[in-house]
Structure formats: C-alpha cells, structure tokens
Amino acid sequence: MVVPESFQLDQEILLDAGAQLHRLKMYPYFDVAHYLLMIIEVRDDLGSAASIFSRKHPLSCWLSSMLMCFADAFLANFLLGEPVIAPFKRHDDIILATIIWYLVFYAPFDGIYKIAKITPVKCVLAVMKEVKRAYKVSHGVSHAAKLYPNSYIVQVLVGTAKGAGSGIVRTLEQLVRGVWLPTHNELLRPSFATKACVVAASVLALEKSGTYLTAPHDLVYLVIVGFFVYFKLSAVILHVTDPFAPIENLFCAIFMGGIWDAVSRALAASRDRRAAGAHSNENGSSISTPEKKDQ
Amino acid sequence: MVVPESFQLDQEILLDAGAQLHRLKMYPYFDVAHYLLMIIEVRDDLGSAASIFSRKHPLSCWLSSMLMCFADAFLANFLLGEPVIAPFKRHDDIILATIIWYLVFYAPFDGIYKIAKITPVKCVLAVMKEVKRAYKVSHGVSHAAKLYPNSYIVQVLVGTAKGAGSGIVRTLEQLVRGVWLPTHNELLRPSFATKACVVAASVLALEKSGTYLTAPHDLVYLVIVGFFVYFKLSAVILHVTDPFAPIENLFCAIFMGGIWDAVSRALAASRDRRAAGAHSNENGSSISTPEKKDQ
Amino acid sequence: MVVPESFQLDQEILLDAGAQLHRLKMYPYFDVAHYLLMIIEVRDDLGSAASIFSRKHPLSCWLSSMLMCFADAFLANFLLGEPVIAPFKRHDDIILATIIWYLVFYAPFDGIYKIAKITPVKCVLAVMKEVKRAYKVSHGVSHAAKLYPNSYIVQVLVGTAKGAGSGIVRTLEQLVRGVWLPTHNELLRPSFATKACVVAASVLALEKSGTYLTAPHDLVYLVIVGFFVYFKLSAVILHVTDPFAPIENLFCAIFMGGIWDAVSRALAASRDRRAAGAHSNENGSSISTPEKKDQ
Incomplete structure (x- = not known):
C-alpha cells in the first residue's frame, strides 16, 4: 500500500x-x-x-x-x-x-x-x-x-x-x-x-x-x-x-448491574400490578356480591 | 515400647x-x-x-x-x-x-x-x-x-x-x-x-x-x-x-492483675468498714455522753 | 597558637x-x-x-x-x-x-x-x-x-x-x-x-x-x-x-511572612484612614453646604 x-x-x-x-x-x-x-x-x-x-x-x-x-x-x-x-x-x-x-x-x-x-x-x-x-x-x-x-x-x-x-x-x-x-478520598x-x-x-x-x-x-x-x-x-x-462521565455512565448502566436492576424493577412492577389487579378483582367481586344480597 | x-x-x-x-x-x-x-x-x-x-x-x-x-x-x-x-x-x-x-x-x-x-x-x-x-x-x-x-x-x-x-x-x-x-479495630x-x-x-x-x-x-x-x-x-x-473466651477470662483474671485488683478491693472494703466502725464508735460515744449530761 | x-x-x-x-x-x-x-x-x-x-x-x-x-x-x-x-x-x-x-x-x-x-x-x-x-x-x-x-x-x-x-x-x-x-499530631x-x-x-x-x-x-x-x-x-x-519557642517566634516573625503581614496591615490601616478622611471631608462639605442654604 x-x-x-x-x-x-x-x-x-x-x-x-x-x-x-x-x-x-x-x-x-x-x-x-x-x-x-x-x-x-x-x-x-x-x-x-x-x-x-x-x-x-x-x-x-x-x-x-x-x-x-x-x-x-x-x-x-x-x-x-x-x-x-x-x-x-x-x-x-x-x-x-x-x-x-x-x-x-x-x-x-x-x-x-x-x-x-x-x-x-x-x-x-x-x-x-x-x-x-x-x-x-x-x-x-x-x-x-x-x-x-x-x-x-x-x-x-x-x-x-x-x-x-x-x-x-x-x-x-x-x-x-x-x-x-x-469520605472525600480519591478512590471513592x-x-x-x-x-x-x-x-x-x-x-x-x-x-x-x-x-x-x-x-x-x-x-x-x-x-x-x-x-x-x-x-x-x-x-x-x-x-x-x-x-469520561458519559462513557462511564453508559458502561456502568450496561455492565455494572444496570440491566438486571431494570429487569428486577420491571418484574417487581408487573408483580405489583398483578397483585393490585388481583386485589381490585377481589374488591370488585366482594362489592358485587353485597349488591346481590341487596336485591 | x-x-x-x-x-x-x-x-x-x-x-x-x-x-x-x-x-x-x-x-x-x-x-x-x-x-x-x-x-x-x-x-x-x-x-x-x-x-x-x-x-x-x-x-x-x-x-x-x-x-x-x-x-x-x-x-x-x-x-x-x-x-x-x-x-x-x-x-x-x-x-x-x-x-x-x-x-x-x-x-x-x-x-x-x-x-x-x-x-x-x-x-x-x-x-x-x-x-x-x-x-x-x-x-x-x-x-x-x-x-x-x-x-x-x-x-x-x-x-x-x-x-x-x-x-x-x-x-x-x-x-x-x-x-x-x-473504635472497631481487630487489635482492640x-x-x-x-x-x-x-x-x-x-x-x-x-x-x-x-x-x-x-x-x-x-x-x-x-x-x-x-x-x-x-x-x-x-x-x-x-x-x-x-x-477461647473462657480460657482467656480465666487467664486474665489470674495473671492480668485480677488477683491484685481483688486484694485491693478487699483492702479498700476493710478500710471502709474500719472507717465506718470508727465513725459509728464516735457517734455512739457522742450519743452516750449527752445521756450522761441528762442524768 | x-x-x-x-x-x-x-x-x-x-x-x-x-x-x-x-x-x-x-x-x-x-x-x-x-x-x-x-x-x-x-x-x-x-x-x-x-x-x-x-x-x-x-x-x-x-x-x-x-x-x-x-x-x-x-x-x-x-x-x-x-x-x-x-x-x-x-x-x-x-x-x-x-x-x-x-x-x-x-x-x-x-x-x-x-x-x-x-x-x-x-x-x-x-x-x-x-x-x-x-x-x-x-x-x-x-x-x-x-x-x-x-x-x-x-x-x-x-x-x-x-x-x-x-x-x-x-x-x-x-x-x-x-x-x-x-488534630493532635506531632507534625502540627x-x-x-x-x-x-x-x-x-x-x-x-x-x-x-x-x-x-x-x-x-x-x-x-x-x-x-x-x-x-x-x-x-x-x-x-x-x-x-x-x-526554642522564643527563637522560633522571632524567626517566624521575620522570615515567615511576619514583616509583609505587618506592612500589609499598615497599608490597609493607612488606606482605611484615607478612606475615612475622604469620607469625613465629603460629610464635612455636605454639612457645610446646607448651612449655606440656611443663610
């Protein structure tokens, strides 16, 4: 060349x-x-x-x-x-x-x-x-x-x-x-x-x-x-x-547990939603049952 | 053998x-x-x-x-x-x-x-x-x-x-x-x-x-x-x-001043008792003397 | 000899x-x-x-x-x-x-x-x-x-x-x-x-x-x-x-900035005096002017 x-x-x-x-x-x-x-x-x-x-x-x-x-x-x-x-x-x-x-x-x-x-x-x-x-x-x-x-x-x-x-x-x-x-040390x-x-x-x-x-x-x-x-x-x-801060934050977000934290948060959120959903169904059915009694 | x-x-x-x-x-x-x-x-x-x-x-x-x-x-x-x-x-x-x-x-x-x-x-x-x-x-x-x-x-x-x-x-x-x-160090x-x-x-x-x-x-x-x-x-x-704690405490009690501390405490106690005794004798005699005056 | x-x-x-x-x-x-x-x-x-x-x-x-x-x-x-x-x-x-x-x-x-x-x-x-x-x-x-x-x-x-x-x-x-x-160390x-x-x-x-x-x-x-x-x-x-304290204090007073501190303080003091003097002149002239008005 x-x-x-x-x-x-x-x-x-x-x-x-x-x-x-x-x-x-x-x-x-x-x-x-x-x-x-x-x-x-x-x-x-x-x-x-x-x-x-x-x-x-x-x-x-x-x-x-x-x-x-x-x-x-x-x-x-x-x-x-x-x-x-x-x-x-x-x-x-x-x-x-x-x-x-x-x-x-x-x-x-x-x-x-x-x-x-x-x-x-x-x-x-x-x-x-x-x-x-x-x-x-x-x-x-x-x-x-x-x-x-x-x-x-x-x-x-x-x-x-x-x-x-x-x-x-x-x-x-x-x-x-x-x-x-x-608490102010260079390694921290x-x-x-x-x-x-x-x-x-x-x-x-x-x-x-x-x-x-x-x-x-x-x-x-x-x-x-x-x-x-x-x-x-x-x-x-x-x-x-x-x-370096932007590169570092990106690297940490991907490799230093960022992904798994996001997945855990998502799972926790969906669990909460499901628990909240189940809870509202119970309330919904319990509310509907008394009406039956009222009839 | x-x-x-x-x-x-x-x-x-x-x-x-x-x-x-x-x-x-x-x-x-x-x-x-x-x-x-x-x-x-x-x-x-x-x-x-x-x-x-x-x-x-x-x-x-x-x-x-x-x-x-x-x-x-x-x-x-x-x-x-x-x-x-x-x-x-x-x-x-x-x-x-x-x-x-x-x-x-x-x-x-x-x-x-x-x-x-x-x-x-x-x-x-x-x-x-x-x-x-x-x-x-x-x-x-x-x-x-x-x-x-x-x-x-x-x-x-x-x-x-x-x-x-x-x-x-x-x-x-x-x-x-x-x-x-x-205050939390291994040597202490x-x-x-x-x-x-x-x-x-x-x-x-x-x-x-x-x-x-x-x-x-x-x-x-x-x-x-x-x-x-x-x-x-x-x-x-x-x-x-x-x-090790039991053996240590025993060793310290015997060799690390435990005996002399006990002896000092005993001496101090007997001194206190003698002082208290002398004090009560003084009180006793001072109380008895006024009676003499009363007679 | x-x-x-x-x-x-x-x-x-x-x-x-x-x-x-x-x-x-x-x-x-x-x-x-x-x-x-x-x-x-x-x-x-x-x-x-x-x-x-x-x-x-x-x-x-x-x-x-x-x-x-x-x-x-x-x-x-x-x-x-x-x-x-x-x-x-x-x-x-x-x-x-x-x-x-x-x-x-x-x-x-x-x-x-x-x-x-x-x-x-x-x-x-x-x-x-x-x-x-x-x-x-x-x-x-x-x-x-x-x-x-x-x-x-x-x-x-x-x-x-x-x-x-x-x-x-x-x-x-x-x-x-x-x-x-x-705060209690020998070097301090x-x-x-x-x-x-x-x-x-x-x-x-x-x-x-x-x-x-x-x-x-x-x-x-x-x-x-x-x-x-x-x-x-x-x-x-x-x-x-x-x-050593007396010798030290003398040495520090001369060589460790003592002289320049004294000179700075003197300059600052004279500046203050001049400023105060200028200030009192202004006040003096402002006070005298109103009198003129009074006449």
Whole structure:
C-alpha cells in the first residue's frame, strides 16, 4: 500500500515531536510548574485560614506541601517496597520545591499566588504540569516493567500512582495538617486526572508489551501528552471537569448491574400490578356480591 | 515400647492425609471459596446500601474487595519490607477475584450472593476457606523462618498476618469505601480467627524450630486444619463465636492483675468498714455522753 | 597558637568522657528507662481508664506499648524501605519491654507506676532516656549516611525519626487503642524533643560530612547528650517545656511572612484612614453646604 508522501512527512514530524518531548528535561521549568500548582492546591484546600495556618504551623505546612509535590514518588516507592524517603535524596528538587513553597505562602502581598491565579498564567502552568504528568506515567510504567516484565496490572497501577499520586495521598496530607476527611478520598470519587492516568498507563503498558499496540513509542507518547493537555485546557477554560462521565455512565448502566436492576424493577412492577389487579378483582367481586344480597 | 499395629496404621493414615492436604492446590477451588467469603463480607459490611454503592462507586468497591481478598499478602509484605503491590503480579488470581467480585455484586437477581448464603453451601465454603487459612499460616511461618531463622516472634506475627490479615486490614478497607470506624479495630477486639491463627502460627514455629515439638510436620498440619475447620463449623452451625473466651477470662483474671485488683478491693472494703466502725464508735460515744449530761 | 596546658587537659577529659558515653551499652539499663517512660506515657494517655482498659484489652494494650517502645525502629525502617517487623527480631528487647509493660499495668498496687512517678526517680529515668535518645539519633544518622552518603536531608530526617519517632507514631498508636485524634499530631505541633532531634541530627550530619564541622565526633556526641539532658531536666524540674519557642517566634516573625503581614496591615490601616478622611471631608462639605442654604 503506497503511503502518500505528505502523510509520510507528517508522521516523521510527529515522530520527531514525540522524540523531542521525550527528551525534554523536567528540571527545572516543568518541575516548577508542577510544584507551584501542587502547593497552590494545598493552599486552596486550607481555604481562608491558609495565611494563619502557614504562620502558626510552618513545619506541618512545609511537610504537607512536600507530600503533595512528591506524592507520586512516595506512593510508587511504597507500592514497590522501595525506600519511601528516596525523594528527599535529591537536594535540588527539595530546595526548589521549598523555595516555591516559601513564595506561595510567604511572598510579599501574596504576589506569586495572585500571579499564578491569572488565567493565561494558569493555562501555561497547567500545560507544563500535564507534560510532567505524562513523563511521570511513562517512567512509572517503564520502571515497573523492569521489575515485573509480564505483570501489566502492576505496570498500570504504578503508572497511575506516578501520574495521579497526589489525589490518593491527599487524605494523608490533610492528616498532616490535622484535617481528617475519610469520605472525600480519591478512590471513592476518582477525578478525571486519575482516570486519564489509568488510560495512559494501560496504553503505555500495551505498547511496551508490543503485542497489542505496535505504534512507535514516541508517537504514543506524543498522543498521550496531547490527550492530557487537551483535556486539562478544556477543564481550565471551558470548565469541562470529567469528559469520561458519559462513557462511564453508559458502561456502568450496561455492565455494572444496570440491566438486571431494570429487569428486577420491571418484574417487581408487573408483580405489583398483578397483585393490585388481583386485589381490585377481589374488591370488585366482594362489592358485587353485597349488591346481590341487596336485591 | 511396642506400638500396637492398629495405632501404627492410624498414624500412617493420618500422615498420609496430612501430606495430601499439604500438597493440595489452592488455585482455583479453595481460592474461589476464600474470595467469595471475603467479598461477601465486604458486601455485608456495606449493609443495605451495598447495591447502590456498587453502582455508584465501582472502583472503590473493586479495590476494597481486592484489599480483603489479598489482605494477607499486603500485610505480610508490608511487615517484611517486600513490595506491597506484589499480589497484583499474578494475573490469574486478580482475574479470578475480579470475576467473583463481579458475580457477588452484579449477578442477575443477586443469584450468587443468595446461593452462597444457603447454610450447606456456606458450610462447604467455610471449610474450604479454613483449609486455605491453614495453608497461608503455614506458608507465612516458613517464609518468615527463611528470612529470620531464629526469630520466633517474627514467624508467629507473619503467620498470624497471613492467616488473619483481613481482620487487621479491614479498618483501611473501610476507609477506601469512605467509612472510618477507629473504635472497631481487630487489635482492640481480636476475633476468634486471629487468636486461632496466633496459636497455629506458634505451634508451626515451634515445630519448625524442632526443639519443643518433634511431631512430623504433616501431622501437625493436619491437626491445625482440623482445629480451624472444627471451630469454624461450630461457629457457622452452633453459633459458638469464641471458644477461647473462657480460657482467656480465666487467664486474665489470674495473671492480668485480677488477683491484685481483688486484694485491693478487699483492702479498700476493710478500710471502709474500719472507717465506718470508727465513725459509728464516735457517734455512739457522742450519743452516750449527752445521756450522761441528762442524768 | 600555643593552647594552655589546662585547656588541653580539659579537652582530653571531655573527649574521654565522650568516648565512654559512645561506648555505653544501652541494654539493659538505658533500655529499661526508655521502655518504662514510654509505657508510662501510654498509660497516662489512657487517663483514668488505664486500669480497666488493660484488663479488657490486653492485646491492644501490649501492642500499643510495643509500638511506642520501638517507634523509632518502626518509623526509620518504614522510611528506608526496610522490614517494619525487624524490631521483633531481637527477643531480648521484646521480652524486656513486655516485662516492663506487665509491671507498669499489672504490678501489685501499681507499685512500679507509683515509684516511677517520684520526682528523683523520674529525673534519673529521664536522664537515662535522653542518653538513649542521643544514641538513637547518632545511629540513625550514621545508618542513613551509609545508605545515602551525600543526602544530608535524608540523614537528618532518619536521625529525627530515630530520636523522636514515638511522637510521630503516637497517632497510629492511639488508633490501635481505638482512639482517633487527627488534630493532635506531632507534625502540627512539634514537641521540644522533635525540634531538639532535628538540631542534633543536623549537627551530626554536618559533622559526618566533615566539611562544615570538624570537631571530633566524641566531643560533638558529648555536647549533644549534654544538650538533651540539660533541657530534659529543666523540663522535669523547672517545667520549661519549649526553650526554642522564643527563637522560633522571632524567626517566624521575620522570615515567615511576619514583616509583609505587618506592612500589609499598615497599608490597609493607612488606606482605611484615607478612606475615612475622604469620607469625613465629603460629610464635612455636605454639612457645610446646607448651612449655606440656611443663610
């Protein structure tokens, strides 16, 4: 099958773009975007008490910010039996994250926090964070594949933990701040980010196994980055929070007992109708019998 | 000492039975029984909201069921510093457990759940689960013995974690479902299963050390399986929940401060009596003195 | 520079004292002091219900006491990815700690508990416990330095975890007793012990790196033991709970946003004054205008 030249050209461009994306250094720029948005999440979660809290409990404020910045490494290391403290080995990362923590909570007149909240700035930061997320999912899957070559479930779980670890670690992070909200946990109501990471990790695991997906890795990586960035921008700009929801509801309606529930309800309804019908016949006949007596 | 022939015969039969029990493959039948009863426990813990919960939160429902099915491996791996995610390596187990989870929560008209609740079926499943429990305790003790040959406390703790891990992991499993009941934890009120696993693991650790217990391993294993099955059936059929309770209460009354409490109470009582006696003497003399005045 | 002989003599004496302190065997005497004070902390935390609790829930009472006695090893092993169960390997320690647990909770007429509460006894035990704490911080830093030679943050965190682990593990320990107090955690309000361990671990890490602190190790160790003992005795005798508080408040006032908060308040106040001034001018002119009308 002769592939038209223009199409070949596009594929090379895409492959080239994917390769460059893959070689992108996360430190320091993409890391800064990730740390900034994570620490702002901690601050937003504190609500109006953020300023007072950061003055009264600087250690707890710092530790919960570090927990969120490196949640992916903490969670993945815990699952793989590797040292949970490992992220603190890299002084550059810790110092960079600490500087950003300091600026978000203690900068003069909340300058950094307010700048980061401006929509264009927020979009740029969000895009950079999604590139970092794809990087982490990819590295999580390949690290797990090295340890467990044929265990796709482990690779998907580790990839998801690396990509969306902060959502899962949030319950523990809130505990460090003395807040305990067991009913608000990521596993109970998974956010779009977690679901997107499950999809991305599954695609990468399939691609790595080479059996079901034979597209070149750089192309797959490019598609995943595009997928993350596209849906994050639609969330930031158009406030589309969970594009998966319609598909999910359909899937659950069909496969997660929806059909049998409908059948049971229908049967119950027909039983009720029959019972009601039988009941009205009895009443009808009992009413008609007294008339006979009256005659 | 000449052992009567019939006794020798019995011992050979028992040894043979123990050896066969030991070589029994848990997968798939005994695993099915274990998964079924564990997932039904999750469902029962959800109470009447089980159906709604499984439709609204399928991810949380699946994960808490997996947590209970593989609680022994998660807990033992965590204690031994091995990868907590290891149970997800074996696709066969995860797929089998996921199929049973699907049938328990989403089968048409709750068929599987209702069948499993029928007493004869429940007894068969319970017996198979206890065989699996003995298998896990035995493997826990021997795995720990390989890592820590002379540490009997570690072997007993790991054997107990393997045999009764789900009771201890339940607090975490409920948290995954957004339920937090800190006052209902297995360590505060250990169930009979946990106590039985402590006894079984201790016997197996002693037998493995070869110093205090020199009976053949297969015989010991057979006795342990019998012990588990006997008490589980008496719990299912006769509702005898904790056969250890009488012995425990006696032990606690004697060794856990019971005697000194009784002595303290007796002393306090005699002190009160003496104080009351002295008080009444004072009153008696003060009453008698006024009479003198009257004369 | 010629160092006066007397000063040389002193330094040798100090070095000698430091070396001897370093070679001190913790087992059994210093361990007994540590276990005694830790288990008494569990008992005090139970409050008046301690006696009833220890009779009704002996397993939970024992396990939470063991958690506090070996909190440093549990926490450090968890952070370093080493087996959490390792402390149970050493039968001597577990048996010694169990004996002390038994005496604290079940001794006749609460003898041991009452004796340990007498101030002179409490001082001796406290001094021995602080020697043990310095020993643990030092071993934590050197163990982490072996695993992560150039990671000072990891060394300080592991040293602190070893020295003040029980404060951090207390939230989990209370959960084992069915008590859940998320707002009372060590990271939210770090006690003096935790802060002192951070300082000690930092000094030891710097000393081990050899770049910033070149004093001999034994001398540094002696100073750290003196530092711990001095502040613990001032806490026990003079009830000086947190000597760091003044320095901390000053540091936070300057560096943790204090200055910018003051500047913002000043600006806000001046803005208010100006607004109030403008407002009163308007009122003043509006009041004066009507007079013109009156004329």
